Ligand SMILES: Cc1cc2nc3c(=O)[nH]c(=O)nc-3n(C[C@H](O)[C@H](O)[C@H](O)COP(=O)(O)OP(=O)(O)OC[C@H]3O[C@@H](n4cnc5c(N)ncnc54)[C@H](O)[C@@H]3O)c2cc1C
Ligand code: FES
């Protein structure tokens with residue numbers, strides 16, 4: 001079957017030979033968008049987090065066919081204009097919210113969704129929003145700091 | 160290897176289900192796709208129901224009607240629902256992650272038939288019913304009677320759970336949901352839902368249900384008997400704690416031992432009743 005959707009603002013058309021392909025496999029395979037990571041493959045680690053219509057989704061537990069006609073955003077499409085880093089990405093680099101970096105694409109997509117909903121979330125809400133994104137390196141404190149910084153940067157940009 | 164189908168209506172979904180032997184309905188897929196990856200299930204075809212508007216509506220007008228394919232986060236965002244039936248919000252709050260709650264549906268939680276389904280104890284004490292549709296019509300069944308065995312419900316192979324229906328909330332009823340997990344994303348070790356109506360110090364109504372402590376989510380009828388129509392006192396609470404411990408039928412598995420689960424249920428029953436007592440009449 002044929003799948004049509006918008007990936008990071010670009011209309012995409014691709015074929016799903018079986019029909020039940022997972023979105024993560026289609027992104028990383030035929031579409032060659034390998035920024036989105038596969039950790040557990042079972043909804044537990046959040047490395048595969050992307051946004052579908054602005055909502056956080058585990059791409060490893062989503063059928064590609066379900067995003068027909070939808071707006072999908074991955075880490076590759078986070079920065080407007082392409083080359084520069086988005087505020088969330090810059091904040092993670094600045095605050096040491098990234099070590100090995102494997103969790104970062106998914107983590108940062110969750111941060112985008114959180115800050116779109118609440119531009120200045122308290123720490124408890126930050127931690128709750130990121131409960132589905134596991135990090136084996138940072139111990140999370142720097143990540144919380146990075147989210148605070150990202151919120152600041154976004155407010156500055158909005159001014 | 161499964162094909163994918165997106166029927167335009169409930170009637171068409173039911174017809175497809177009969178036409179495609181070995182097929183499965185799929186809603187959020189957060190149980191089914193994991194089971195497919197683990198090769199526990201290998202459906203020949205997936206019939207997606209999450210786009211059916213008949214299954215994704217939330218209606219509140221005195222009572223409530225929740226479309227079975229409504230994602231949990233949409234329920235949590237519905238302020239009329241959360242105000243009228245706050246115990247539902249409590250049950251959904253510690254449920255998995257933002258990502259999972261955005262996909263996972265309330266109907267999928269029930270139909271998957273897990274003894275640990277977190278929506279079940281709350282829906283049981285609320286006296287919720289499910290509407291089930293088949294090719295030859297619809298029927299209503301109390302959630303309390305929905306579960307047969309681990310992984311098995313009374314929704315038959317060719318049927319679809321359409322909606323969950325709630326009576327108007329008990330005036331001044333007090334609901335509590337408590338669950339014990341090892342970590343935030345883990346399956347619950349034991350959970351309790353309690354709905355109480357305290358008047359002049361007496362429990363006019365009390366409904367208790369527990370998850371993860373028997374082959375299916377269960378109502379604690381024996382414990383309720385000790386409490387119903389009697390003054391709610393510390394002594395009575397202690398007795399209810401003992402009865403609840405004996406009433407549940409937990410197993411030992413990799414997550415916890417049966418004795419520990421019994422203990423937790425007793426403690427949770429006590430905490431729920433103490434919270435009701437503390438809140439007092441109103
Ligand atoms: C990381 C992770 C964490 C989780 N945490 C929790 C938790 O804290 N608490 C908890 O209770 N669960 C948890 N779950 C389990 C799961 O997310 C829930 O049970 C969820 O509600 C299932 O809904 P779904 O729409 O995804 O079901 P699906 O996977 O789409 O379907 C489940 C089953 O029900 C059938 N089905 C679905 N809808 C219908 C319908 N309307 N009519 C007939 N049959 C139907 C399907 O055919 C399938 O057999 C977790 C899962 C994961 C992966
Ligand atoms: S890879 Fe999707 S949640 Fe782990």
Ligand code: FES
Nearest residue numbers: 099103135136137
């Ligand atoms: S930076 Fe290594 S897992 Fe998070």
